Amino acid sequence: MTGTALLNVDAISRRRAGRAAVSDVSFSLNGGEVLGLLGVNGAGKSTTLAMLAGALRPDRGGIRLAGHDFVAKPAVARTLIGWLPESAPLWPELSVDEHLLAFCRLRGASRGAARRAADGMTERLQLGPLRRRLASVLSQGQRQRLGLACALVHDPALVILDEPANALDPVQVGELRKVIRERAAAGAAVILSTHVLAEVVTVCDRVAILHEGTLRHDAPLRGDESGKALEATFFGIATGAGA
Amino acid sequence: MSVFAVARLELRRLAVRPLAWALAALTIAWLAWTFILGLGQFVGAQVKLAAVADAPGFTDLVAIPLLAELAKLAFLVVPLMTMTQLAGERRAGTLALLASTGLSPSRIVLGKYLAVLVWLGLWLLATLAMPLVVGVASTADWGKLAAATLGTALLLATLAAIGMACSAATGFAAIAAAMALIVTLALWTIDRGAQAAGVSGGFLEWLTMATHLQNLLRGLVSTADLMWFALAIALSLVLAIRRLGADRERQ
Numbered sequence: 322m323t324g325t326a327l328l329n330v331d332a333i334s335r336r337r338a339g340r341a342a343v344s345d346v347s348f349s350l351n352g353g354e355v356l357g358l359l360g361v362n363g364a365g366k367s368t369t370l371a372m373l374a375g376a377l378r379p380d381r382g383g384i385r386l387a388g389h390d391f392v393a394k395p396a397v398a399r400t401l402i403g404w405l406p407e408s409a410p411l412w413p414e415l416s417v418d419e420h421l422l423a424f425c426r427l428r429g430a431s432r433g434a435a436r437r438a439a440d441g442m443t444e445r446l447q448l449g450p451l452r453r454r455l456a457s458v459l460s461q462g463q464r465q466r467l468g469l470a471c472a473l474v475h476d477p478a479l480v481i482l483d484e485p486a487n488a489l490d491p492v493q494v495g496e497l498r499k500v501i502r503e504r505a506a507a508g509a510a511v512i513l514s515t516h517v518l519a520e521v522v523t524v525c526d527r528v529a530i531l532h533e534g535t536l537r538h539d540a541p542l543r544g545d546e547s548g549k550a551l552e553a554t555f556f557g558i559a560t561g562a563g564a
Numbered sequence: 565m566s567v568f569a570v571a572r573l574e575l576r577r578l579a580v581r582p583l584a585w586a587l588a589a590l591t592i593a594w595l596a597w598t599f600i601l602g603l604g605q606f607v608g609a610q611v612k613l614a615a616v617a618d619a620p621g622f623t624d625l626v627a628i629p630l631l632a633e634l635a636k637l638a639f640l641v642v643p644l645m646t647m648t649q650l651a652g653e654r655r656a657g658t659l660a661l662l663a664s665t666g667l668s669p670s671r672i673v674l675g676k677y678l679a680v681l682v683w684l685g686l687w688l689l690a691t692l693a694m695p696l697v698v699g700v701a702s703t704a705d706w707g708k709l710a711a712a713t714l715g716t717a718l719l720l721a722t723l724a725a726i727g728m729a730c731s732a733a734t735g736f737a738a739i740a741a742a743m744a745l746i747v748t749l750a751l752w753t754i755d756r757g758a759q760a761a762g763v764s765g766g767f768l769e770w771l772t773m774a775t776h777l778q779n780l781l782r783g784l785v786s787t788a789d790l791m792w793f794a795l796a797i798a799l800s801l802v803l804a805i806r807r808l809g810a811d812r813e814r815q
């Protein structure tokens with residue numbers, strides 16, 4: 322654990338539906354780092370991310386975000402965290418533009434600041450042509466891009482992305498990778514949960530592997546060998562052949 | 565303030581939701597029909613009324629019955645308006661997203677409650693406009709009408725708070741609406757058994773919502789009645805806030 326890290330996760334555990342969904346997970350993350358979170362279905366990735374986003378409270382353990390006790394005071398998430406949950410939940414009655422403005426205003430931005438942030442994000446994620454379209458009529462890929470825009474619009478210090486490449490076409494996946502690297506270059510810490518190993522190898526600095534609710538691997542990614550080495554590690558853990 | 569940000573967001577969503585417009589249009593049409601019938605009967609009975617000393621006037625025979633009709637409709641309309649406020653959001657996954665913006669459960673509940681109150685306030689104003697237009701050209705009892713309006717407004721606010729609590733209690737909007745309807749009807753008639761047995765007064769009568777609304781509709785404004793509504797609203801909102809806070813623990 323790094324005392325000065327932006328995010329310090331200390332032995333968090335959480336039971337869901339009568340079983341331990343996450344057990345004693347600890348890691349830390351610095352600003353500018355991109356952490357890939359891997360795991361098979363049911364490994365505990367989404368539960369871990371929901372706890373980091375403040376939507377779930379850990380049964381045990383602590384989370385410190387920028388020096389604040391995030392478990393005791395989830396309100397610190399207001400400006401510091403941007404979360405894209407799996408399947409990008411949106412309000413069907415609101416347009417793309419209204420979503421972006423609402424997420425800024427909910428986080429306390431003034432009307433003018435919200436307008437500027439929404440315009441900037443619309444331009445950055447090329448949502449201009451969809452601006453007035455209701456979320457209910459967006460395609461899955463467009464919904465995913467809007468969900469990403471909502472997570473990033475207030476320029477958070479910690480970005481949590483749960484399967485952000487779902488339903489995106491290859492061009493959009495490339496654009497997503499660029500956006501993630503841009504945010505990291507700007508000093509934000511990014512946690513990227515995905516099933517796609519190539520995704521992690523391409524954009525992440527570090528990889529963590531969850532299996533059956535516990536953290537089995539946490540190491541930096543280095544060089545061209547990382548892809549094969551990561552694949553071997555991941556399958557070893559997922560099939561129970563190694564750890 | 566984030567309560568107002570939540571309220572603004574909810575109002576925007578209500579403004580584009582067909583259910584809100586359909587309910588407003590259908591109920592106001594029904595209330596307008598009720599008003600015209602009442603006004604017609606009042607005008608037709610003028611000769612008879614003129615012969616009676618202290619005869620009831622426009623306020624008693626047209627305006628207050630119209631508000632009582634709105635109160636009846638509210639038992640169905642308010643649960644329909646509040647059912648999706650928290651239950652629908654929980655089911656769609658947007659409630660967790662709202663929580664991730666760092667908003668406390670109290671701010672989320674109060675913001676949404678405020679938005680429903682604005683809608684209900686406009687509904688009440690649209691209904692009230694009918695007797696007001698006629699009232700300024702006749703001899704309305706403004707004090708009595710003000711008391712009845714206050715009573716109706718408090719009833720709407722109480723039903724909305726109970727609706728929010730029921731919406732917080734479940735992830736199914738239809739169940740939330742059914743719960744709110746049953747709870748409010750039970751609260752309306754809870755002393756019926758005691759009345760049938762010839763018992764009046766006591767705790768059950770105090771608990772009954774009808775007791776407190778009837779006083780206000782008669783033009784009697786008492787602190788005890790106002791306190792009952794304030795307590796019912798506060799208790800319901802606290803329950804909604806506590807249940808929403810428990811989402812972080814329970815899910």
